[in-house]
Amino acid sequence: MAKTKKTAAAAEKETKKTVKAAEVKAEAVEAKAEEVKAEEVKAEEVKAEAKAEKKAPAKKAPAKKAAPKKTAPKKPEAVETKIAEAKPVETKADFFVEFGGVQVAAKDVLENIKKTIGKDAKEIAVYLKPEESKAYFVADGEKGEMDVYFC
Numbered sequence: 001m002a003k004t005k006k007t008a009a010a011a012e013k014e015t016k017k018t019v020k021a022a023e024v025k026a027e028a029v030e031a032k033a034e035e036v037k038a039e040e041v042k043a044e045e046v047k048a049e050a051k052a053e054k055k056a057p058a059k060k061a062p063a064k065k066a067a068p069k070k071t072a073p074k075k076p077e078a079v080e081t082k083i084a085e086a087k088p089v090e091t092k093a094d095f096f097v098e099f100g101g102v103q104v105a106a107k108d109v110l111e112n113i114k115k116t117i118g119k120d121a122k123e124i125a126v127y128l129k130p131e132e133s134k135a136y137f138v139a140d141g142e143k144g145e146m147d148v149y150f151c
Contacts, residue, residue: 099130099150109148113137116146 095106109128113135114120121139128135128148136145 097128097130102150104148104150109135112146112148113139113144116144117142 096103097106097109098104106126109126110124113124113126117139123140125138126135127137130148130150133148133150134145135148137143
C-alpha cells in the first residue's frame, strides 16, 4: 500500500508538471497571437492612411523641397567584393606514369611532344600507352606519335 501512495504521488507530480508546461506554452502562443494581431492592426492603419491620401483633393501648394527618401541601409559589400576579387588558385601538380619499374614525368612527355611538333600548341591531347612505350597525341588538330622509354 505504501508503494501505491508513492506511485500515485509521483504520478500526480508528473501530471502537475505537464499541466504547468502546457499552461506556459499556451501563454506563449497567446502572446504571439497578440503580436500578430497588433501587426495586422498597424497594417490596416497604414492602408487606411494611404487611401485617405489618395482620396484627398489635390491642392496646388507652393513647391516644397521633398524630404530625402529614407532607404534601407545597404548590405555590406565587403564579402561580395572579396569573392569577386578572389583569384583562382593555381594548382601545382606533379604527374608520373610508372611501367615496368620505370617512371616518366608527364611534363617531360609534354615537352618532348612540343619538340616533336616543333612549336608550342594551344591544345594538346595525349594518349599514353606504356605497354607499347608510345605516346599518341593531337596537337592543334595535328596527329602524331612518339616513343616514350619505359625500359
